Amino acid sequence: QVQLVESGGGLVQPGGSLRLSCAASGSSIMFGAMGWYRLGPGNQRELVAVISRGGNTNYADSVKGRFTISGDNAKNTVFLQMNSLNPEDTAVYYCYARQLYGGLISEYWGQGTQVTVSS
Helix, strand or coil, X not given: CCEEEEECCEEECCXXXXXXXXXXXXXXXXXXXXXXXXXXXXXXXXXXXXXXXXXXXXXXXXXXXXXXXXXXXXXXXXXXXXCCCCHXXXXXEEEEEEEEECCEEEEEECCCEEEEECC
């Protein structure tokens, strides 16, 4: 069974940086895409960033220029480098992964990691 394990969340001051990691395990099928969503105090899930196996990336407008997503295909691991953090970035960040095999799409979600930006 596929599991996504997240790490790197915590408390950081405004203007600071954090690096989130997500490691996928439990499947020999290659992932077509991995990325990050976040759920803030308003209870609205927002796509933060996504990266395909080929390296194509997309970002939410609110994080462009500040966040960078990267991945290691060999290790089924994705990273989110977050710079210039502000209190509006406070949220639970969820890793996700997508597989396509024989026309069947499967999606998986991590348990979430808390990011709090406060002085």
